[in-house]
Amino acid sequence: MSFLIDHALRPIEHKLDEGIPLSLEDGMALWRTRDLHTLGRLAVRQKERKSGKNVYYVLNRYINSTNVCYAACKFCSFARGEKEEGAVRMTADEVVAKALETGTNFNQLHIVGGHDPRQLSLDYWLPLMRRFKERLPHVQLSLFTAAEIDYLARRHRLGYREVLTKLRDAGLDNINGGGAEIFSERFRREICPNKVDAANWLAIHEEAHGLGIASNATMLYGTIETLEERVEHLIRLRESQARSPGYNAFIPLAFHPDGNELSHFGWTTGLDDVKMFAVARLMLNNFDHIKAYWMIQGLKVCQVALQFGADDMDGTHGSTDEERIYHSAGTQSGQYVDDREFRRLIEAAGYVPVRRNTTYDVFPHDWKPQTAELTVA
Numbered sequence: 001m002s003f004l005i006d007h008a009l010r011p012i013e014h015k016l017d018e019g020i021p022l023s024l025e026d027g028m029a030l031w032r033t034r035d036l037h038t039l040g041r042l043a044v045r046q047k048e049r050k051s052g053k054n055v056y057y058v059l060n061r062y063i064n065s066t067n068v069c070y071a072a073c074k075f076c077s078f079a080r081g082e083k084e085e086g087a088v089r090m091t092a093d094e095v096v097a098k099a100l101e102t103g104t105n106f107n108q109l110h111i112v113g114g115h116d117p118r119q120l121s122l123d124y125w126l127p128l129m130r131r132f133k134e135r136l137p138h139v140q141l142s143l144f145t146a147a148e149i150d151y152l153a154r155r156h157r158l159g160y161r162e163v164l165t166k167l168r169d170a171g172l173d174n175i176n177g178g179g180a181e182i183f184s185e186r187f188r189r190e191i192c193p194n195k196v197d198a199a200n201w202l203a204i205h206e207e208a209h210g211l212g213i214a215s216n217a218t219m220l221y222g223t224i225e226t227l228e229e230r231v232e233h234l235i236r237l238r239e240s241q242a243r244s245p246g247y248n249a250f251i252p253l254a255f256h257p258d259g260n261e262l263s264h265f266g267w268t269t270g271l272d273d274v275k276m277f278a279v280a281r282l283m284l285n286n287f288d289h290i291k292a293y294w295m296i297q298g299l300k301v302c303q304v305a306l307q308f309g310a311d312d313m314d315g316t317h318g319s320t321d322e323e324r325i326y327h328s329a330g331t332q333s334g335q336y337v338d339d340r341e342f343r344r345l346i347e348a349a350g351y352v353p354v355r356r357n358t359t360y361d362v363f364p365h366d367w368k369p370q371t372a373e374l375t376v377a
């Protein structure tokens, strides 16, 4: 027996059961429906087809190694000029020390930063990556966004393939999903004209996948974009995954309004947030994972998102002060969630907590590396 109340969703339910990708019109119907319960149940059904009762989390370290950047994206509260108050630029030693501050029992090092003319160079990153991989081979390196890769390529006058090959050979496992924002040209022209364009963002990820580097994808929602542009963004990601598979997870990023030029848009609503997870789960039939990133929508919304198609709560982070992007923009989330809290929240939502690394290899929750005694130097 069908559980549909909004009968406009019936043909969509049928397509999902048949494994047919949803169209732009289907995506718009999902956004417009007021039948939130059906939307959630359809998304949960799709999620459980992908990952059953599992919900994933990772023990990780998260660092913003520099906030120096001149790209001037209007939604950004994080960037600073080199001499501006609040500018932070970590040395390689500081990055390693920060990552190891609370021990070596983690599976992912996640670093993103600004387009820093001094720090964002291969001369800085390649030795740092090799040093890290030699000492902690169990830690996967999830570094840079496509915007940073584009900056590196232009800076060193290299093609994307050359830059990515050097990074892969130094130990890069995964490219982070940021920098995608909204793919619409209208949006990028108005909001972030100085960073990588949509075609090159996609080209970088596809090139990376071809070289054996995994990646994630994001979408920044909650400013000038239309609902249609949100759905088109998801369809472009789905097409990219079909051309060059390698995206592991999609992560919706809710706009945060403090301290940037777009403050007048305010906060996204809880309704918009949970719908975003469900629409993404239903549109992205060739993505295995939809991530509810607690730093952004908050732990409580992210737990509810598990009933709207999300199957991942991201990572512990493991530091007291290192996430600056969303903290500059007003997030009320803290800096650290321990793995016991993830397991408690996931179990309370009726799911099975599963510890993973970046590429979704799974570990017993009490797994520990053999390299625990290694020192920083």
Ligand code: SF4
Binding pocket: 069, 070, 071, 072, 073, 076, 077, 078, 079, 113, 114, 115, 147, 192, 195
């Ligand atoms: S969003 Fe990234 S690229 Fe844009 S200004 Fe901020 S740090 Fe720079």
